[in-house]
Amino acid sequence: MSVAHLKTTQHETLEIVSVGQHNTNSGPDFFNAQLKIADQLWAGNVEVHVKSSDWFVHNHETDQAYDNVILHVVWEHDTEIFRKNNSIVPTLELKEVVDKMVLLNYSKLLSAKDKWINCEADFAEVAPFVLESWLERLYIERLERKSETIEKLLQDSKNNWEAVLFKMLAKNFGLKVNGEAFFSMANAVDFQIIRKLQNNQSTLEALFFGLTGLLDQDIQEPYFLVLQKEYRYLKRKYNLHDTEVVPIQFFRLRPQNFPTIRLSQLATLYHLHSSLFSQIMEISSLKTIYKLFQVSTSVFWETHYSFGKVSKPSNKKITKAFVDLLIINTIIPIKFAYARHQGKDVNDFLLELIQQIPSEKNSIVSAFNKIKKVSHTAMQSQALIQLKTTYCDKNQCLKCAVGNALIVK
Structure with missing residues (x-):
């Protein structure tokens, strides 16, 4: 699968418009990224983990700094991540992409x-x-x-x-x-x-x-x-x-x-x-x-x-x-x-x-x-x-x- 044909784990098309700025301090790994998910343009932050479940291991669900995450990039997708309004955080699994x-x-x-x-x-x-x-x-x-x-x-x-x-x-x-x-x-x-x-x-x-x-x-x-x-x-x-x-x-x-x-x-x-x-x-x-x-x-x-x-x-x-x-x-x-x-x-x-x-x-x-x-x-x-x-x-x-x-x- 090429980068030009990425899809989220929910099978929605994903296009990376801008990766944003790499954050070397606390908080999400990338700030101000721009993505197209199912033809909808999103602007926000991106978090990267080895497994989806690491989100909970690091207690991100209780940290407001992660409320604006628009994409969760993981090697292995082993669980869904939800926002406070119960909507799923889009996830890109790399295991089948790389x-x-x-x-x-x-x-x-x-x-x-x-x-x-x-x-x-x-x-x-x-x-x-x-x-x-x-x-x-x-x-x-x-x-x-x-x-x-x-x-x-x-x-x-x-x-x-x-x-x-x-x-x-x-x-x-x-x-x-x-x-x-x-x-x-x-x-x-x-x-x-x-x-x-x-x-x-x-x-x-x-x-x-x-x-x-x-x-x-x-x-x-x-x-x-x-x-x-x-x-x-x-x-x-x-x-x-x-x-x-x-x-x-x-x-x-x-x-x-x-x-x-x-x-x-x-x-x-x-x-x-x-x-x-x-x-x-x-x-x-x-x-x-x-x-x-x-x-x-x-x-x-x-x-x-x-x-x-x-x-x-x-x-x-x-x-x-x-x-x-x-x-x-x-x-x-x-x-x-x-x-x-x-x-x-x-x-x-x-x-x-x-x-x-x-x-x-x-x-x-x-x-x-x-x-x-x-x-x-x-x-x-x-x-x-x-x-x-x-x-x-x-x-x-x-x-x-x-x-x-x-x-x-």
Whole structure:
């Protein structure tokens, strides 16, 4: 029996006009569904159970939240359900509707043992069109999730988009190892203070280095002592609280990713660009973004990676690969969130932008590529992260386009 020829247990024709909204809280499973039952249009809620009798097991007959249920969807219909006016609640029994092969495929998928993902053995069989369109949707879904985080930052920053951008950039300048430390540093200072100090690069460095505890040492080096003295002054003047800032880590970091280098680059960026958010919102090409982030450290760090130890001179300019990470994790998400906030749709532009950036390299992407070479761009690598963490790890195969393709094949 096809979906186009559904019938209730009372042998009335059933057409699903709209499934409504899935409810993840208490109450019926779907709100505001629209159905045609025997040519009569109904609008209301839908409840789903394994057996019809589960209605009584869950005491729905005494709960007013279920008075507006227009359809009861069950695997097995073992008893009639009545409304308070004694009319029967229409029921759709799935046992005779679902194709036996579909059920077998689903059982096979969920019974996979010792697999990285449930569909590991069959992932490569999925049609390219299905996979490509699903990855695009997953990427937008990931942006939507990040947008929620940005909205929370916006509320905390009293609708100051420049402050939100600074916090996001700070976190991503810290990468995985120091991301939380840099983020806590950004949260420990009012962005208006950053604005006031932007004209002086060394003062910004003193602020960043001081907040992160990098000046809490006894080092007799002229530049260190200058920064230390400056930070003590700033701390008193602005009543700064650095006790809640997460400690900085140097362990297992390459010298170019040392927090000293990244904080100096961040200070340079904000010294050179007083209205960074506005500039990023106006950007319309990848080339312009790379140009905007062509910044280096202050002069002192050209011969140092840490205080107290001189190194071979080098211009520690932000690399293209690092800018790519900033584009993926900060610039595109904040452009997406801002567009949504303004009621605009920039999805096509952002998809075009992200697909110009090479795929990220991480354990999730590598594992998928071993099954099937699928990640060539950053859009695909971001989508695969979303797929693994939101669907595969939670056995959400029925909500996944790949899972559905394998179940109904």
